[in-house]
Each structure stands twice: as C-alpha cells, then as structure tokens.
Amino acid sequence: MRIYTLGGFSEVGRNMTAVEVGREVVIIDMGYHMDKIIGMSDEEREAPLPELRKQGAIPDDTPLKGKNVIAIVVSHGHLDHLGAVPKMADNYPKAPIIVTPYTAEVLKRMAKEEGRSHINNRIVSLKHNTPKNIGKNFSVELVYVTHSIPHSAMVLLRTKEGNVAYLNDFKIDFTPTLEQPFQKQYFKKIGKEGIKVLLMESLRADETSRSSSEKIAKEMLKDVVNRAYQESKNNAVIVSTFSSHIARIKAAIDINKGRREVIMLGRSLKLYTGAAADLGLLDRSKVRVHTKRKSIINVLKEVEKDKEKYLLITTGNQGEYDAVLTRMARGEYPFNWNKNDEVIISSNPIPHPVNIAQRYVLERMLRERNVRIIDGVHASGHARKEDLRDIIRWLNPEILIPSHGYLAKTSALAEVAMQEGYELGKNVLLSTNGKVWDIKKG
Ligand SMILES: [Zn+2]
Incomplete structure (x- = not known):
C-alpha cells in the first residue's frame, strides 16, 4: 500500500491525499488553499491548472500522473477539501466523485457558480455508514462525524492490505443542534476491526482540553x-x-x-x-x-x-x-x-x-x-488535544499520519500520540506535501 500526502501537510489548506493498493488509486479530498484563493481576482482563479498549482492555490497532483485513479472521495463540503474538484476532477475523467448527499448538492451548485454547467465526472451520493465496493481493491465508507457543516464524514477505505481512515475535519460533539451526536461506539467498533493507517487533522492539536459543543x-x-x-x-x-x-x-x-x-x-x-x-x-x-x-x-x-x-x-x-x-x-x-x-x-x-x-x-x-x-459568539468545529487523544484510543491505529497543518501543528499531534505510546518515525509519521509512504503489509 502506498499513501501520497499531496496537500495540507505543509500548510493549512488544499487538502489532498491518495491511497494506492494493487494498481488502483483512490483520491481523498481536492481542496483550495483558501488564503491564496481569497487574494485572487475572478480572472486569476480561472487561470490554467499549472498556473494555479504554481501559485499553491490547488494541490500538486503530479505524482499521480499515469496512475489508475478509480475514485475521488470528498470528506465534506468545505472549500479547503472540495474547492478544487471542479478544476481538477477532469484529470481523472473515469473516476466517480463519491460524497455524502449534502456535499453532492453543494458541489453541483458550486460547479454552476464557477461558470461550468456541469462536472463531467459522475457524482455518487453515498449515505453515511454504508460501505460501497469500488474497483477490485477498495471498499469505501463515509463514517458520520460532527463538524461545522452538515454530512461530514471520516473516509474509511477497507483494503486487503489493511484499512485506512482519513479523519479531516471533525469535532467530538455529543450535543450537536442539527444532526446526530458523535458515534463513539461505532468508532470503537471500527477500531476493533483494525486500522492500519489513520490520517487525522492536527489543526487544533496545540490547544489543550476539548472543543465546546x-x-x-x-x-x-x-x-x-x-x-x-x-x-x-x-x-x-x-x-x-x-x-x-x-x-x-x-x-x-x-x-x-x-x-x-x-x-x-x-x-x-x-x-x-x-x-x-x-x-x-x-x-x-x-x-x-x-x-x-x-x-x-x-x-x-x-x-x-x-x-x-x-x-x-x-x-x-x-x-x-x-x-x-x-x-x-x-x-x-x-x-x-x-x-x-x-x-x-x-x-x-x-x-x-x-x-x-x-x-x-x-x-x-x-x-x-x-x-x-x-464577537466571539462561537464554538470551533475542530477537535482539540483531548478529543484527538480519544480518537487515538478508540481507533487504535497501527500508524498515525498527522494532517491538516504545517509542522508546528502536525508535531503537536505527534506529541499526543507519543504520550499514548507511539514512536516518532516508526508508527507516527510526520509528512510534507508530495511525500509518498510505502506501508508494509502485516
Ligand atoms: Zn471542514
């Protein structure tokens, strides 16, 4: 199994990861780098892909050139996860875009707004917690999580070489006001099934305590x-x-x-x-x-x-x-x-x-x-230190790759993992954009 950490590992933004098993690749997220996008005029945003890539506005997907990409899975509707889909999905014309229903609806409306009447790829709307087989090597499940936009998900890829969980973004909220509470028992069950690699957000790993509901x-x-x-x-x-x-x-x-x-x-x-x-x-x-x-x-x-x-x-x-x-x-x-x-x-x-x-x-x-x-009438949608520790205990992954941040953020999550018995460089891996990790079987 190979894991490509393409975007969001050297900055906060333009999230993109890919998982390769056999000759098949599944992409997770294709986001904008919001700081770069905010500073651009409408015209600059319509620049050709290589230009946008050079500017750092979208992830650099060149390591996937010539690869057999069988699906693009998007975790939720925030632009730093979804924003680059209308621009980049064309690079992978055969790959369906697999998302929860709300994300699908946002994507369709966004594509229209961007002046394109449609996205050429098939959009597959998949409900939470229902595994779906894709290709020969993968099954994908969009596991329900609480966050600050509806229908957010942890992407769970089951493969014969082990399961990969991608948890960008979430908070643990047992008393949300719109959807269901966070499903702790279900997470523990997934943990018991076995997680080979967990990619988890580190945005607020440097903040003590837990996030407010x-x-x-x-x-x-x-x-x-x-x-x-x-x-x-x-x-x-x-x-x-x-x-x-x-x-x-x-x-x-x-x-x-x-x-x-x-x-x-x-x-x-x-x-x-x-x-x-x-x-x-x-x-x-x-x-x-x-x-x-x-x-x-x-x-x-x-x-x-x-x-x-x-x-x-x-x-x-x-x-x-x-x-x-x-x-x-x-x-x-x-x-x-x-x-x-x-x-x-x-x-x-x-x-x-x-x-x-x-x-x-x-x-x-x-x-x-x-x-x-x-001002300040707010509770963040991101997990803090003790929430992240809970997830490590519940999912108990073999390997953890902190994501959604630059080194100061990712290393803060690595430190939490080390307090939980993980070893830096062995089973907690600090990555950067463009790095490819070979994960051994067994
Ligand atoms: Zn988000």
Whole structure:
C-alpha cells in the first residue's frame, strides 16, 4: 500500500491525499488553499491548472500522473477539501466523485457558480455508514462525524492490505443542534476491526482540553440576540457566521422565533443554505435571500425605514473584501448606521494573518460608524488535544499520519500520540506535501 500526502501537510489548506493498493488509486479530498484563493481576482482563479498549482492555490497532483485513479472521495463540503474538484476532477475523467448527499448538492451548485454547467465526472451520493465496493481493491465508507457543516464524514477505505481512515475535519460533539451526536461506539467498533493507517487533522492539536459543543454556541447566540432585541427599539441586528455553518444559521432563525423577518444577504449564503433547504436540513421558506447588488441596496433601504422589524444574516464574518457586511461597513452598500445597531459575529477569525487583518479592518470600519460589535459568539468545529487523544484510543491505529497543518501543528499531534505510546518515525509519521509512504503489509 502506498499513501501520497499531496496537500495540507505543509500548510493549512488544499487538502489532498491518495491511497494506492494493487494498481488502483483512490483520491481523498481536492481542496483550495483558501488564503491564496481569497487574494485572487475572478480572472486569476480561472487561470490554467499549472498556473494555479504554481501559485499553491490547488494541490500538486503530479505524482499521480499515469496512475489508475478509480475514485475521488470528498470528506465534506468545505472549500479547503472540495474547492478544487471542479478544476481538477477532469484529470481523472473515469473516476466517480463519491460524497455524502449534502456535499453532492453543494458541489453541483458550486460547479454552476464557477461558470461550468456541469462536472463531467459522475457524482455518487453515498449515505453515511454504508460501505460501497469500488474497483477490485477498495471498499469505501463515509463514517458520520460532527463538524461545522452538515454530512461530514471520516473516509474509511477497507483494503486487503489493511484499512485506512482519513479523519479531516471533525469535532467530538455529543450535543450537536442539527444532526446526530458523535458515534463513539461505532468508532470503537471500527477500531476493533483494525486500522492500519489513520490520517487525522492536527489543526487544533496545540490547544489543550476539548472543543465546546455546538449547544454552547447556540446558548451564547441566544443570549446575545435576545439582549440585542431588548436593548433598544429600532436598532438593526445583524448576525454573520460561516455560510456553510447550517447549524448556526438554523440557530439564529430558531432563536428569532418569528419576532423579526429574517433576510439573508450574500451569494455563498444562498448556495449553502439552498443546498440545506433542498435536503430538509433547514427551513428557509419564510426567509428572503438576496444576492445581487441592486436588490441588496433596495432591501437595505427598506430595512433602514423600520430596523426593528428585521434580522439580517449576512456574509462577511471574516471581513472578506467582497462580502455584504464588509461592503456595508465600507459604505459601498449605503446603510444608515446608528449607535444602537448591533453586529453579532458568530465566528472567530481563522488564525491566519490574512483573515486576522481583514477582520481587524472590518471591525475598525464598524467602530468608526459607532456600531456595537458582539464577537466571539462561537464554538470551533475542530477537535482539540483531548478529543484527538480519544480518537487515538478508540481507533487504535497501527500508524498515525498527522494532517491538516504545517509542522508546528502536525508535531503537536505527534506529541499526543507519543504520550499514548507511539514512536516518532516508526508508527507516527510526520509528512510534507508530495511525500509518498510505502506501508508494509502485516
Ligand atoms: Zn471542514
């Protein structure tokens, strides 16, 4: 068995791994490097593949040239795992794209948005926890995990040379607000069956303790929304979170309890909540959604007249330059801000200089308009140190390859594994992009 660690092993972003058994290869994830993509114009994003690869915006898949790729499996709908599929899947025309139903829906909508009417590869929608045979050497199962987007999965590949588990991204949440709790017993069962190699995220391996449940984030949001409503008559209340965070968006709508009319503003909100509504994960029937400049400007004029009648949910929680909240703060979308208006930011800045700088600029612009900012209303979707330790104990893999981070992150997870009895270089392997690992049988 060979494992190709192609992307996300020297940085946070552009995740891609491939597993080869016999003469067959299965690719897991094809993500964008978000920091690189954020800084690009629409035109630059349409550059030919070699150019995008050179820029580091997409993974470098050249080690797979000439290989018999039989499937592309994507763990969940976040762009650092899924984003490069519409660009790169053409390199593997015969490989079906195997994903959970929500990810399938997001992918179809994304391909349309990118100006391509379709993805040529067959998209296979596979429900959680149902193994499916692919090729001669593999069976694939998308094992349910809790994360910050619906239908996330651990990719489990069963092969005659041993099982490979790919756990990017997840948190252990026993009280989520949208889907089922994390299935600890099922994980233990998979562990008993035997895991040859576990590739596991290390994004927050350097943070102590455990991640908080989404239930806590919902309670925090409830508290601040209720106080914003009580605080003042005729104030604007705006909530901004990740567009793909359906649990959080649903929480905002639930908490509102019909007291105000909910209006969503922004293209990515339409995409992700539309996919969720189609699958019955979110009731958007009473929500107006606007994406075009003209209609956003018109709707903001309407809101201005009677602010207390509306709850706005907008894009821009990271201060992205083109997002609705940022444009409102900049004055590009005119809005009559006043000192009683509240902007609730239900996320933390992604810990990267670009995001931190953009968020800083957003907050400064809002402060200059005397708007009240309520930030940090959030619980992360990623596992921390003690969660990761739980997984190592439950799955008990023979070999661990930390993923989803640069060396400072991956080595933090390696350290946890070493505390659990693993040996660096022997059964915990620190990888980098482009490395190929030969895993011996037995
Ligand atoms: Zn994710």
